Amino acid sequence: MAGVAWHYVLKFIITGDAAVGKSSLLVRLTDQRFLSNPDPTLGVEFGSKLITIPEESKVVKLQCWDTAGTESFRSITRSYYRGAAGCLLVYDVTSRQSFLNARTWLADVRAHADPNLTCILVGNKIDLCAEDGQPGRRPREVPADEADRWAKEEGLLFVEASAKSGENVEAAFVQATRDILDKIKRGMFDNDRSPGVKLSRPSNNTLTLEDDSTRTRCC
Amino acid sequence: MEFLSQTYIALRGPTGAPQSPADTISRLADRLSPSTLIADRRAAVLSLKGLARDHKADIGERALPGLLDVLQNDAEIDADIGKAVLETLNVLCEAEDGASAAARELGFKHTDQVLADEKAAHKIFALVGEQSFYLRFAALQYLATVLQNRRQVVQGHFLKAPAGPTSFIVILDDKREIIRNEGLYVVKSLISQSPEIQKILAFEGAFEKLFNIVLGEGGIDGGLAVQEALACVDGLLRFNQSNQSYLRASSLPPLLLSLLGYPPDLPHDAAPPQQFALQLWDDKQKRANAALVVSIIGILAKSTGPNAHDALTFAFNRCLVEIGLASNMPTTIKTQALRLLPTNLSILPLAHMVLTPYIPVPDTNGEEWDWLEPASGLDALVELVLHGEYNGILEGERRTKDGMELRAAAMGVFQNFVQKDEIREAIVQAMVPPADASEPAPVTPLLYALTAPPAQPLTSAAVAPTHLAAFLFAHLLRGSPRAKALALSIVPRPSSQGAGSFFVPADGAPAAPEPEAEEADEPQSLLSILSEHLSLALLARARADTPEREAREWDRLLVGYLTLLAQWLWEDPGAVRGFLEAGAISMLVEPINQTADTDVAIPGLCAFLLGVCYEFNREPGEITRSTIYPILTRLGLDMLAGRITHLRDDDRFKAVGPDTVVLPYPGVLAPHPAAGAPKQETDEAEVWFDWAFVDFWKSNYHTIEKAIATDPNSLSASAGQDTAMMVASLRDVIRNQASEIEALQAQLKSLSATAQERETLHEQIASLSTELQEAQEKSREVEKEQEDLLVLLDELNVKRRRDKARMREAGLDVSEDEGDEGDEDEE
Numbered sequence A: 001m002a003g004v005a006w007h008y009v010l011k012f013i014i015t016g017d018a019a020v021g022k023s024s025l026l027v028r029l030t031d032q033r034f035l036s037n038p039d040p041t042l043g044v045e046f047g048s049k050l051i052t053i054p055e056e057s058k059v060v061k062l063q064c065w066d067t068a069g070t071e072s073f074r075s076i077t078r079s080y081y082r083g084a085a086g087c088l089l090v091y092d093v094t095s096r097q098s099f100l101n102a103r104t105w106l107a108d109v110r111a112h113a114d115p116n117l118t119c120i121l122v123g124n125k126i127d128l129c130a131e132d133g134q135p136g137r138r139p140r141e142v143p144a145d146e147a148d149r150w151a152k153e154e155g156l157l158f159v160e161a162s163a164k165s166g167e168n169v170e171a172a173f174v175q176a177t178r179d180i181l182d183k184i185k186r187g188m189f190d191n192d193r194s195p196g197v198k199l200s201r202p203s204n205n206t207l208t209l210e211d212d213s214t215r216t217r218c219c
Numbered sequence B: 001m002e003f004l005s006q007t008y009i010a011l012r013g014p015t016g017a018p019q020s021p022a023d024t025i026s027r028l029a030d031r032l033s034p035s036t037l038i039a040d041r042r043a044a045v046l047s048l049k050g051l052a053r054d055h056k057a058d059i060g061e062r063a064l065p066g067l068l069d070v071l072q073n074d075a076e077i078d079a080d081i082g083k084a085v086l087e088t089l090n091v092l093c094e095a096e097d098g099a100s101a102a103a104r105e106l107g108f109k110h111t112d113q114v115l116a117d118e119k120a121a122h123k124i125f126a127l128v129g130e131q132s133f134y135l136r137f138a139a140l141q142y143l144a145t146v147l148q149n150r151r152q153v154v155q156g157h158f159l160k161a162p163a164g165p166t167s168f169i170v171i172l173d174d175k176r177e178i179i180r181n182e183g184l185y186v187v188k189s190l191i192s193q194s195p196e197i198q199k200i201l202a203f204e205g206a207f208e209k210l211f212n213i214v215l216g217e218g219g220i221d222g223g224l225a226v227q228e229a230l231a232c233v234d235g236l237l238r239f240n241q242s243n244q245s246y247l248r249a250s251s252l253p254p255l256l257l258s259l260l261g262y263p264p265d266l267p268h269d270a271a272p273p274q275q276f277a278l279q280l281w282d283d284k285q286k287r288a289n290a291a292l293v294v295s296i297i298g299i300l301a302k303s304t305g306p307n308a309h310d311a312l313t314f315a316f317n318r319c320l321v322e323i324g325l326a327s328n329m330p331t332t333i334k335t336q337a338l339r340l341l342p343t344n345l346s347i348l349p350l351a352h353m354v355l356t357p358y359i360p361v362p363d364t365n366g367e368e369w370d371w372l373e374p375a376s377g378l379d380a381l382v383e384l385v386l387h388g389e390y391n392g393i394l395e396g397e398r399r400t401k402d403g404m405e406l407r408a409a410a411m412g413v414f415q416n417f418v419q420k421d422e423i424r425e426a427i428v429q430a431m432v433p434p435a436d437a438s439e440p441a442p443v444t445p446l447l448y449a450l451t452a453p454p455a456q457p458l459t460s461a462a463v464a465p466t467h468l469a470a471f472l473f474a475h476l477l478r479g480s481p482r483a484k485a486l487a488l489s490i491v492p493r494p495s496s497q498g499a500g501s502f503f504v505p506a507d508g509a510p511a512a513p514e515p516e517a518e519e520a521d522e523p524q525s526l527l528s529i530l531s532e533h534l535s536l537a538l539l540a541r542a543r544a545d546t547p548e549r550e551a552r553e554w555d556r557l558l559v560g561y562l563t564l565l566a567q568w569l570w571e572d573p574g575a576v577r578g579f580l581e582a583g584a585i586s587m588l589v590e591p592i593n594q595t596a597d598t599d600v601a602i603p604g605l606c607a608f609l610l611g612v613c614y615e616f617n618r619e620p621g622e623i624t625r626s627t628i629y630p631i632l633t634r635l636g637l638d639m640l641a642g643r644i645t646h647l648r649d650d651d652r653f654k655a656v657g658p659d660t661v662v663l664p665y666p667g668v669l670a671p672h673p674a675a676g677a678p679k680q681e682t683d684e685a686e687v688w689f690d691w692a693f694v695d696f697w698k699s700n701y702h703t704i705e706k707a708i709a710t711d712p713n714s715l716s717a718s719a720g721q722d723t724a725m726m727v728a729s730l731r732d733v734i735r736n737q738a739s740e741i742e743a744l745q746a747q748l749k750s751l752s753a754t755a756q757e758r759e760t761l762h763e764q765i766a767s768l769s770t771e772l773q774e775a776q777e778k779s780r781e782v783e784k785e786q787e788d789l790l791v792l793l794d795e796l797n798v799k800r801r802r803d804k805a806r807m808r809e810a811g812l813d814v815s816e817d818e819g820d821e822g823d824e825d826e827e
């Protein structure tokens, strides 16, 4: 049942402009589905997923939070930033504006998140500008190398993905997770105190609670 | 107090003349100014606190801004002044339920003044994060007060507070019990109806902290803190999809089962342990805690998302079934558990689940229990509906509200379970004698209760099984032509104790002669048994000497029969004919015709049923529409229509709603306790109609009203109106199509066998043709190879001949071989 074995729990947040596909990425990750007409009111706002990082032989449980809806409550959004280990910063490759706005989002993340937070820039909806000229295809407005360059400047990971086709969706999370595990290995996180990272005993089938109370107030 | 009087003295003017309270307050307010020494401000706040209760308005008017300044500037620095200012504000803002309207108004007004500035609210949130016991506690208490008064405003401020929820949530970790309990209270109020706050608190680990509290306080055996923590969990989840996903994906849910003593990973074929099924439930707090756990399980069981069939959902639902049908949990919790089962019961193999119901040993005060034979979940469910919790052992003749609610909840589960046509048809089919009827079909408990002859005198306990069986049976038939057709061929084995004990009401006259022996042995169809019992009950009801309380039970029984027949005969000409042949008209006319009766239910139902018999009398038979029509007109069409619509006005009918089936038993009729026995608080309850029938009736009574006014030769209720004609003919089409589909399905079944064969053949052909192709290719290859070889050989021959010729020319000795012979011949 739910007593699955995992070594770490990592909290991820997903931010970016409205309609870039945050909810869609989350649904793709957790349910392997794509909704062409997601109901924006029906909060697909949390999803969790177990992923395995083979080289590390580690099972990681991702807890992903879509911060949608909190835009109007700045401080609450900040709390999400503050408590996260990883962040997916999403834009739409067919919308230059959403890419430009990513700067603002990043600034906000930087201002409030833990400095060790791993952030991956995700250019979503690449299926729309595929070569095969499908109906409804839209021109790309953000060249991949431009986004790549900006990501490098800002020290972000970068990937282009499609929630619709599923391309690179899990890979984006895996890439970010690897980076976080790497930081843990290098001792950048003091396990008990880092936001968004929780250690667990593997194969924990008993009904004791994971002790979350060790985390004290930060900031 | 001494301190206060000193303050008073200190505040007297130089003349020593006593001041008015208003003056005193003004002076104290002046002292709150930041220009004074902190010690002075502290003294002033303390004085104001002492005066606050009696001079709310004055202090509010003169000192509130000063107090808010102190809150802003001093509270964090000086815990004493912080505590005092918070307590003073608390008194000013209190608007207790019991207080006068004016006092409450004042409390609200002060609250609004404080909350007008978000800075004050933010400061209070920040103070909650302070470690000092008094400060934290006072801040929580004050927060509780303002939340009570203006929850949404406080929630708005919380969402924007710079302190954020991170520092706030730590109150749930506070080891100081008083603080933690106050914190639980505040959290419960703060999360109410705010999905955003619910979500961020979940993000901050609220669920984990709350479960920690529950476990730390001893689970459901724990006290009020457990109840509050569970209420918070409930509040975080109930209308929050996102949090439901979060909790489901966490390791916490199995814990909910463990809290009730139910092993989360119980194998499907193992019974739950006795520690789960049989517990001590005397403690009120434990009951409250368990009820909350059950409600949380219900939320999670429903919020399955894409995994409706996962192990956790199954465990939750199975646990709910076990609680409802095979445990000694309090009756209200059982009811709650059954109501929480999903409406789509296909995920629960109720008919195949094996349960072991328990039953209390009489007179052991719930301390000793026997377990019954293992039964299928479905059987246990039907048993519960028909005979009540523990077979009525604890309740006896009394029908308590809780007990009836439980039976009604079980009825709801049954109704959901038989939604699927296959299921209801299978259940009805099991009552039909097999085609090669060497033996009659077994009489199931449901059929037994339905066909049990009415006892005399009729008691409430005796009516209930038949009355409720009629509801269950109606669930099986309603709207299903196939199930109705099957029901028509049910011929119950004559029940041994039933024969001869039929109550024959005859107004004191000698009982009617017993039916002839061979006639009694002749098995009757279900429909004719019901008709006969209906007739008996109608006669009994009409008897003048039936006591009021008993007459009421006859009416109840009649409601069962009449509602079942109305739903069965609807759109079923075959059943209508059967009922008419059993003497329907004469038995129905009598109660319709009765004069001056305050009771509208039975005449109304009889009129409705008569209308159904007229409208759907569409098969050739002895009694035709033309036979009935004159009877209708003689009764009076208006009178009939009036009787039908009047059912709507019956209180017992009106009171029924989708979730309201059980009604209080009218106090005047409640049985008097036996002489000498202490008068019991009566919480007696009763059931008359179920919602399914009320719903059915409301959608159809109009049709019947029109139908009775329709000429016997016209096709349907509203002949002349194209739509109705159309509906009728379409219905026929559908019926035909349904039977066609059925025939086709049967054909398909037999065909699918052939289809399978064909498929194997296809496969064989396919593999053979590939083989063939391969073989052909191979042979083609071989051929080609051969050809190539021949060509090569030919080339070689030519070459050799040339070489030989050249060698001969060179005078070399050249052998002759066969190949050359031909050449030689040519030469």
Ligand SMILES: Nc1nc2c(ncn2[C@@H]2O[C@H](COP(=O)(O)OP(=O)(O)O)[C@@H](O)[C@H]2O)c(=O)[nH]1
Pocket (backbone or CB within 6 Å): A017, A018, A019, A020, A021, A022, A023, A024, A025, A035, A036, A037, A038, A040, A068, A124, A125, A126, A127, A128, A161, A162, A163, A164, A165
């Ligand atoms: N073609 C395409 N459409 C997408 C993709 N991801 C999201 N969408 C669509 O973009 C719209 C907005 O997606 P949504 O997930 O609600 O965005 P959010 O507001 O960021 O959560 C929806 O109509 C999605 O169906 C993608 O990868 N490819």
Ligand SMILES: [Mg+2]
Pocket (backbone or CB within 6 Å): A022, A023, A024, A040, A066, A068
């Ligand atoms: Mg969204």
